[in-house]
Each structure stands twice: as structure tokens, then as C-alpha cells.
Amino acid sequence: MKQNHPSCNLSDCILCRLCLPDWIPAVELNRKVILLRKGQQAFTEGDVVKGIYFIYSGVMKVHQRWDHEKELIVRFARRGDIVGHLGLGKEARYPVSATALEPTSVCYLEMPFFESTLKVNPELTYALMRFLANDLQEAHRAMRNLAHMPVKPRIAQALLTLKNQFGTNNVGFLDFAITRQDIASFAGTTYETLFKVLNELNTGGLIQLNGRDIAIRDEAGLAAIVDPGGR
CATH class of the missing domain: 2.60.120.10 (Jelly Rolls)
Structure with a gap:
């Protein structure tokens, strides 16, 4: 150091x-x-x-x-x-x-x-x-989610948390260079599962992928995945 x-x-x-x-x-x-x-x-x-x-x-x-x-x-x-x-x-x-x-x-x-x-x-x-x-x-929330929440909502929650913490740049992508492996580790899943779910979210129009960059295009849609009942 x-x-x-x-x-x-x-x-x-x-x-x-x-x-x-x-x-x-x-x-x-x-x-x-x-x-x-x-x-x-x-x-x-x-x-x-x-x-x-x-x-x-x-x-x-x-x-x-x-x-x-x-x-x-x-x-x-x-x-x-x-x-x-x-x-x-x-x-x-x-x-x-x-x-x-x-x-x-x-x-x-x-x-x-x-x-x-x-x-x-x-x-x-x-x-x-x-x-x-x-x-x-x-x-406590993270451990509860890891134990009880399916993987897709965990990934959606991870993306929303990253946006809330780091914001977006002037073209709407997360203003933080983060690897896919680190997102997977943050969501408590594997790289392969993350890759599959990100592609699903991209195809559904909830996010946009551009190389390593990620933009959230439908925040309400991701929130609905995290909490389907809207509680």
C-alpha cells in the first residue's frame, strides 16, 4: 500500500x-x-x-x-x-x-x-x-433474501441497489464499472445464472446491455420482480 x-x-x-x-x-x-x-x-x-x-x-x-x-x-x-x-x-x-x-x-x-x-x-x-x-x-435483509428469495428477484434487487447507490451516467448506464462476476457475487448466484437472467431482462426491455455496461430501462418492472405483490 x-x-x-x-x-x-x-x-x-x-x-x-x-x-x-x-x-x-x-x-x-x-x-x-x-x-x-x-x-x-x-x-x-x-x-x-x-x-x-x-x-x-x-x-x-x-x-x-x-x-x-x-x-x-x-x-x-x-x-x-x-x-x-x-x-x-x-x-x-x-x-x-x-x-x-x-x-x-x-x-x-x-x-x-x-x-x-x-x-x-x-x-x-x-x-x-x-x-x-x-x-x-x-x-439481515440480504441473508433473508439469500435464503428465501428466488435468484431472478435477487438479481433485480442487486441492479436496483447499484443504481440507487451509484446513479447513472449521462446516457443512462450505471455510473460504476462493475464486472458480471461481482454482480453475481452481490446477488448470491453464479456467473452463468446471472448471464442468463440478464439476457432475459434485456430481451424483456427492463434493462439494456451494451458490452459490460448496464442501463435500467424499467425500474418499476424490476421492482415488481423483487416484490410481485407490491407490498
């Missing part, structure tokens, strides 16, 4: 935005800004927890082993998000891995300093509590 030290953007970084002004110099002294290459891991599932990461730019996937050859993507994290917080539990090892999907810059704090930061910055502590609660809710 290459270390750098650019100026922190106070409007985007939750760490600096919610810390007391008097604490910012301490953050400046203790932080490390790390540049990750595409495909490089910040940490690996099972690693001893050493610190926490705030994404300054770029996109990462948070994933865990599904079996010996497959992975399940838990979520995607982008600018302003926190990565490594799952290591805050009693088990001092990361339960997931975090991998850069494009060149990514992260602000890294070692855990002892981060814990001290939480003790003296109540707004940051409260925001982290809400973030953890939301993350837990999303994890």
Missing part, C-alpha cells in the same frame, strides 16, 4: 465532519492516507484488527468467503463510507475482506486512536452507532 497525505475534504469525510474542531489536529497527526491499486485489499477476512478506514475516493467491495471457491459481496463502499467497522466486536479479527474495485484513497486510523476519538467526539460516536445499525439491518 502506498501512503500519501492529501488535504482532507471536511465536507465529505464523516470523521473530520463530526469531530470536535479541537480534535482535528490530533486526527491530522495520527491518520495515514493510503492509496490502493485496483484489486488490492485493505484487509483480508481473518486478519487481526489493527484499524479502521474512511474512504476518501474510489470504490471498494466488502466480501466474505461463501465456500472454497466463491465469495459473497456484502456491500459496496464509496467516498465518505466507513470500512473495517465490523472489526470493532469482541472477536479481534475482520469477519470480511475489503478490496479496491478502482484506484482508491483511504484515510486509516489505528484502532487505539480511533477508540480514543470515539470517547471524546459524541457526534461521531452517535453517527457510527446509526451506521452500524443500518449495516446490521441490511445484512
Whole structure:
């Protein structure tokens, strides 16, 4: 990992935005800004927890082993998000891995300093509590869907989630270069099944495929696949 030290953007970084002004110099002294290459891991599932990461730019996937050859993507994290917080539990090892999907810059704090930061910055502590609660809710939803939802609705849900998180470019395609394998891992299915379902959705006019790019053309139609009853 290459270390750098650019100026922190106070409007985007939750760490600096919610810390007391008097604490910012301490953050400046203790932080490390790390540049990750595409495909490089910040940490690996099972690693001893050493610190926490705030994404300054770029996109990462948070994933865990599904079996010996497959992975399940838990979520995607982008600018302003926190990565490594799952290591805050009693088990001092990361339960997931975090991998850069494009060149990514992260602000890294070692855990002892981060814990001290939480003790003296109540707004940051409260925001982290809400973030953890939301993350837990999303994890429960994803596990429920994986257990009970057929594969086609899971893929439709994955596409809607990607659009909501990353938006679209000026011609309507997802504004995020993601591989088919990563979409499959996010939906909890195989590449072959994803390929088949994407072609079905494309033929039905719900999405448009252009090489690796995907555009959602009928969001209501995808939502109806996810929840046929419209609840």
C-alpha cells in the first residue's frame, strides 16, 4: 500500500465532519492516507484488527468467503463510507475482506486512536452507532433474501441497489464499472445464472446491455420482480 497525505475534504469525510474542531489536529497527526491499486485489499477476512478506514475516493467491495471457491459481496463502499467497522466486536479479527474495485484513497486510523476519538467526539460516536445499525439491518435483509428469495428477484434487487447507490451516467448506464462476476457475487448466484437472467431482462426491455455496461430501462418492472405483490 502506498501512503500519501492529501488535504482532507471536511465536507465529505464523516470523521473530520463530526469531530470536535479541537480534535482535528490530533486526527491530522495520527491518520495515514493510503492509496490502493485496483484489486488490492485493505484487509483480508481473518486478519487481526489493527484499524479502521474512511474512504476518501474510489470504490471498494466488502466480501466474505461463501465456500472454497466463491465469495459473497456484502456491500459496496464509496467516498465518505466507513470500512473495517465490523472489526470493532469482541472477536479481534475482520469477519470480511475489503478490496479496491478502482484506484482508491483511504484515510486509516489505528484502532487505539480511533477508540480514543470515539470517547471524546459524541457526534461521531452517535453517527457510527446509526451506521452500524443500518449495516446490521441490511445484512439481515440480504441473508433473508439469500435464503428465501428466488435468484431472478435477487438479481433485480442487486441492479436496483447499484443504481440507487451509484446513479447513472449521462446516457443512462450505471455510473460504476462493475464486472458480471461481482454482480453475481452481490446477488448470491453464479456467473452463468446471472448471464442468463440478464439476457432475459434485456430481451424483456427492463434493462439494456451494451458490452459490460448496464442501463435500467424499467425500474418499476424490476421492482415488481423483487416484490410481485407490491407490498
